[in-house]
Amino acid sequence: MNIAIVDYQLGNLFSVKQACQSLGYQAEIVSDPDSLRKSDALILPGVGAFAAAMTNLNQSGMKEALLEFAASGKSFLGICLGMQLLFTESEEFDQMKGLNLLEGQIKRIPSDGRKVPQVGWNQIHAAGQPWQGSCLKEVREGEFMYFVHSYYCAPKEPSVVLCTTEYDGFSYCSAVRKDNVVATQFHPEKSAEPGLTIYANWLKSV
Amino acid sequence: MGNVRVIARLDIKGPNLVKGIHLEGLRVLGKPEEFAKYYYENGADELFYQDVVASLYERNSLQDIVTRTARQSFIPLTVGGGIRTLDDIRETLRAGADKVAINTQAIKTPSFIQEAARKFGSSTIVVALEVIRTGGKFLCYTDCGREHTGVDALQWAARVEELGAGEILLTSVDREGTGTGFDLELIREVSRLVNIPVIAHGGMGNGQHAVEVVHAGASALAAASVFHYDHLQRAHRQQGAHEGEGNVEFLKSGRGFGAIQPANIPEIKSALYSAGIPCRFTSTSSR
Numbered sequence: 062m063n064i065a066i067v068d069y070q071l072g073n074l075f076s077v078k079q080a081c082q083s084l085g086y087q088a089e090i091v092s093d094p095d096s097l098r099k100s101d102a103l104i105l106p107g108v109g110a111f112a113a114a115m116t117n118l119n120q121s122g123m124k125e126a127l128l129e130f131a132a133s134g135k136s137f138l139g140i141c142l143g144m145q146l147l148f149t150e151s152e153e154f155d156q157m158k159g160l161n162l163l164e165g166q167i168k169r170i171p172s173d174g175r176k177v178p179q180v181g182w183n184q185i186h187a188a189g190q191p192w193q194g195s196c197l198k199e200v201r202e203g204e205f206m207y208f209v210h211s212y213y214c215a216p217k218e219p220s221v222v223l224c225t226t227e228y229d230g231f232s233y234c235s236a237v238r239k240d241n242v243v244a245t246q247f248h249p250e251k252s253a254e255p256g257l258t259i260y261a262n263w264l265k266s267v
Numbered sequence: 268m269g270n271v272r273v274i275a276r277l278d279i280k281g282p283n284l285v286k287g288i289h290l291e292g293l294r295v296l297g298k299p300e301e302f303a304k305y306y307y308e309n310g311a312d313e314l315f316y317q318d319v320v321a322s323l324y325e326r327n328s329l330q331d332i333v334t335r336t337a338r339q340s341f342i343p344l345t346v347g348g349g350i351r352t353l354d355d356i357r358e359t360l361r362a363g364a365d366k367v368a369i370n371t372q373a374i375k376t377p378s379f380i381q382e383a384a385r386k387f388g389s390s391t392i393v394v395a396l397e398v399i400r401t402g403g404k405f406l407c408y409t410d411c412g413r414e415h416t417g418v419d420a421l422q423w424a425a426r427v428e429e430l431g432a433g434e435i436l437l438t439s440v441d442r443e444g445t446g447t448g449f450d451l452e453l454i455r456e457v458s459r460l461v462n463i464p465v466i467a468h469g470g471m472g473n474g475q476h477a478v479e480v481v482h483a484g485a486s487a488l489a490a491a492s493v494f495h496y497d498h499l500q501r502a503h504r505q506q507g508a509h510e511g512e513g514n515v516e517f518l519k520s521g522r523g524f525g526a527i528q529p530a531n532i533p534e535i536k537s538a539l540y541s542a543g544i545p546c547r548f549t550s551t552s553s554r
Binding site (some may be wrong): 075076079080082083089108109110137155172176177178179180181182183207210228229250251252253254255257 | 268269272294307310312331337338340341342343360361362363364365387388389390433434462463464486487546547548549
């Protein structure tokens with residue numbers, strides 16, 4: 062089975078690869094559309110700026126390849142910025158368009174005296190879809206995951222929400238699922254054993 | 268307030284974990300990967316590696332240790348020491364680090380912070396301040412507290428945020444390794460001044476110190492001696508002498524701890540939790 066980690070020049074791919082490896086799966090770093098087409102499952106990681114990421118994906122032809130991959134029904138996992146890229150558009154800089162696999166917007170976490178970015182561990186709470194049958198199965202309600210972000214996803218359809226997180230009184234969607242696409246705002250590969258459980262569930266379902 | 272992070276700091280010299288007082292007088296304690304694994308399993312929220320000689324001898328010796336650690340510890344890892352160029356950052360991240368900490372080069376060339384934040388994202392760039400009280404002021408030093416810069420820590424902290432740093436690691440060199448508690452005035456002043464997270468470091472000797480520093484405004488706390496001595500004591504009780512594994516004679520005798528009361532990560536978290544301070548607790552950290 063070929064698992065692709067999409068490289069678009071942003072983010073720590075090493076730890077994603079290590080997480081897969083620790084569970085007995087060999088994932089390959091992929092940066093061109095042809096290699097992506099040969100893959101059975103895909104992880105879209107990423108840390109950094111939405112606009113820079115979309116620009117890279119547009120230039121390399123990976124945007125079309127990602128859309129094609131999602132339409133094929135094969136397993137697609139987005140992480141952090143990789144979750145945000147799935148949505149319609151971001152208000153970061155000038156309303157940059159995303160992949161639009163999910164309807165909704167990327168917005169900045171309101172400051173209101175909060176430290177932004179959120180850097181650190183926070184809890185995930187059941188919301189929307191049941192966790193059973195998703196990659197969150199066997200994860201404890203209220204489990205801690207590791208987050209690093211200034212922006213959050215606001216899905217238009219409440220039915221895609223898998224869990225929510227509250228940061229200093231501000232509640233937002235921290236994971237989504239729609240058909241073969243699942244994505245988390247937090248970094249499961251940096252969230253100790255509960256994070257590895259998420260990877261294990263997803264890899265087994267591929 | 269977000270959940271307070273408890274960070275295990277490991278000072279590294281060559282292949283060894285070392286620990287000193289005021290960042291000097293280093294003793295070898297053992298293998299960094301082995302301590303890191305223990306802290307990971309004990310519920311550390313992050314790991315912080317500092318190459319304590321990289322700045323002095325102009326070398327980066329940490330990459331292999333970083334890679335071995337990243338293979339077994341699935342929590343964030345920050346690496347500092349000898350980071351001078353964008354290539355150094357790229358190499359350190361490629362080796363498996365999630366963030367880098369920069370001190371000397373940031374003070375030499377402040378625009379380096381900006382370039383690094385633009386290239387790798389602010390959340391990847393931690394700026395480290397090593398502070399010594401001098402003539403009623405907080406002044407920054409480089410090269411593990413050896414080189415005087417004359418830079419005012421409060422002004423520098425504000426500037427570092429403007430330049431795009433994601434976090435500040437704030438070390439009181441005066442308190443480092445003493446176990447007499449954090450420099451609360453320093454932490455309070457800097458935390459009040461900046462909106463980015465401040466990681467307090469230097470002086471933690473017990474759980475009460477952790478509670479005090481959070482009340483002073485720290486978003487996270489980093490400690491070394493408290494955790495290292497605890498780990499060595501436990502390992503020593505379990506297996507008897509650690510033959511050939513570092514300079515542990517002083518540990519067997521119990522001398523050399525000063526005001527430090529060895530404690531593990533769950534004990535520090537439980538002190539925070541009892542004081543009503545939110546932090547991450549795990550099933551493995553409740554032992």
